[in-house]
Amino acid sequence: MKKITYIFSLLVLFVFGSCKKFLEVQPQQQVDQQQAIINAGTAATAVNGLFNLLGANGYYGSNFPALSYLSAGDIQWSGSQGDPNEITKHLTSATNGYVQSAWTAIYRTIAQANYIIDKVPGVADPLLTTAVKNQYLGEAYFVRALAYFDLARGWGGVQLILKPTYASTDNAGIPRSSLNDTYAQVLKDLNTAETLVPTGVNRNRITLRTVQALKARFYLYQKNWALAEQFATAVIGDNANYSLVTPYSAFFANNAVTTNESVLELAYTTSNTNGHSNWWLPPALGGRREWSPNDALVALLNNPAVGGNRNALIAQTAPPGNLWYGKLYYRNPLGTDPAYVIRISELYLIRSEARAYQGNLVGANSAQSDLNAVRTRAGVGATTATTLPEFLTALENERQVEFPFEADRWFNLVRTDRAQTVLALPDKHLYLFPIPYNETLVDPQLAGNNRNPGY
Known part of the structure; x- marks a missing residue:
């Protein structure tokens, strides 16, 4: 190497x-x-x-x-x-x-x-x-x-x-x-x-849709809005195999794996584990809780108008601790949770941003409809955004509560040159x-x- x-x-x-x-x-x-x-x-x-x-x-x-x-x-x-x-x-x-x-x-x-x-x-x-x-x-x-x-x-x-x-x-x-x-x-x-x-479906390995999904993300970073939309559409359009599962927690709760939500998730076993749950779960559940959602994120996820049913991502320990923790990674045996690399909701938000930059803001097959698809699945109301600046803010805020425990928000804020402003x-x-x-x-x-x- x-x-x-x-x-x-x-x-x-x-x-x-x-x-x-x-x-x-x-x-x-x-x-x-x-x-x-x-x-x-x-x-x-x-x-x-x-x-x-x-x-x-x-x-x-x-x-x-x-x-x-x-x-x-x-x-x-x-x-x-x-x-x-x-x-x-x-x-x-x-x-x-x-x-x-x-x-x-x-x-x-x-x-x-x-x-x-x-x-x-x-x-x-x-x-x-x-x-x-x-x-x-x-x-x-x-x-x-x-x-x-x-x-x-x-x-x-x-x-x-x-x-x-x-x-x-x-x-x-x-x-x-x-x-x-x-x-x-x-x-x-x-x-x-x-x-x-291959062209078939395998959510733990690489197929044509996996490549197209990463291409959509790549072109978003390159600000090539037309190609970002094109490749996101290629994956979203395969709705028999890739779709937003309902409710939000359906892609991870109850030991779910390889749902239609996942474009690429990595599988683990008792002999090949990952470390996510160890760092998120409190000691009472076998983890170390080295990090946890802060009060601001907890408030967003628990706000029915913002987080909606995405509050399933967090839980609180019993009194007297009352400690909030992330529960995207929770399975028993510890370390057997999937790692989520690309989910279909990201493709909707990529396409929404690409359409917004191309002036396709509201109506059917628009930035608005893609953003609302993610919001509807989360159980929150339709977006009120109608202008490009409003859509960009709305998309930034949506990613914050859609992917808080995945490798998204920091890179998204850097990509949009918003990290310095948002994080001071x-x-x-x-x-x-x-x-x-x-x-x-x-x-x-x-x-x-x-x-x-x-x-």
């Missing part, structure tokens, strides 16, 4: 994990990058390992979403670990364990994708059919696109590692790319994935996370003036 050797990366995780238990990485069923992909079985194992890395605690299993929702102003630190406290106060340092863990996990995921892209085409096994080969390659290209998309929105332009690392000298000396070039690589990988993945940030350099200190020590391309400004 990158130019840092695999052994060094494991050492970093060990050092951080030994003193900060929240950085522990779960055992992963993955093929080591030095083990050959030689047949259909080892190829399948490698791809399973890729999804385990995508869902690892450093990535979507906990720490990467946590960087977003801890930064977004609605979640308060309520535990003992210092690193989340830094993030909630926008005092994140280059030595922050969450930053290091997320960065490392994302590049490990990229390394596995690179390995699959490099090796699968050369495998000669009649059991590894062309269709299955294409599926595996398409999934690797998609996951790499998602990983670079997340690096771009979190850290800006980054080093583009596009080949496997077999020795410490491989991929050495690669400079940071610009943000535009990083996003260009994302699009290139998505375009490739789109031609390879002293400087916009805080829009990006710092390059981890350990990376700057071992890689001259990330040191000195190559660091993100202000850190």
Whole structure:
């Protein structure tokens, strides 16, 4: 992975994990990058390992979403670990364990994708059919696109590692790319994935609709409103397979999995768990409650005119504690909750914003109708927005209560250049996370003036 050797990366995780238990990485069923992909079985194992890395605690299993929702102003630190406290106060340092863990996990995921892209085409096994080969390659290209998309929105332009690392000298000396070039690589990988993945429905793996959904998000970030609308419509229009489930809690309550709400959710088991519930649930329910919804968010979710039935996201402990906590991640055994990467409600809000910017504000098939679809599912009244500024405010507010415990609000506020105003940030350099200190020590391309400004 990158130019840092695999052994060094494991050492970093060990050092951080030994003193900060929240950085522990779960055992992963993955093929080591030095083990050959030689047949259909080892190829399948490698791809399973890729999804385990995508869902690892450093990535979507906990720490990467946590960087977003801890930064977004609605979640308060309520535990003992210092690193989340830094993030909630926008005092994140280059030595922050969450930053290091997320960065490392994302590049490990990229390394596995690179390995699959490099090796699968050369495998000669009649059991590894062309269709299955294409599926595996398409999934690797998609996951790499998602990983670079997340690096771009979190850290800006980054080093583009596009080949496997077999020795410490491989991929050495690669400079940071610009943000535009990083996003260009994302699009290139998505375009490739789109031609390879199957067209069926699989909410835990990558299909055509998954690619189209991430393209809609990508084009929203690029302010390409027409294409954002086009790709959002492609997914929403498949309403036999993707729809807003009712009530809001139906996509996660009562141990629900892979409902029509999910475009991509990551599955976990007792042997491959994630860390979300541990950090959200109170000790009485087996967690640590390191963070929790603050009073302002609790008020919004409990307001029938704002949160509606989305108040199912929170609960309160019994007296005398009366502590509010998030309950999106709650399952028993702990850590077996899905991680939600893309939900259909996001596609409605993407399309609403894209239509608003194109002047299609009210009426049927408009920004208004898309926003109202999400609001109606939540049990709240129709929007009163009629102008573009009103719609942009309404969409910002809707995302706040629709995705408060997912990797959305912070990145959305940064994308719209609203984070400084909404969160009273002293400087916009805080829009990006710092390059981890350990990376700057071992890689001259990330040191000195190559660091993100202000850190």
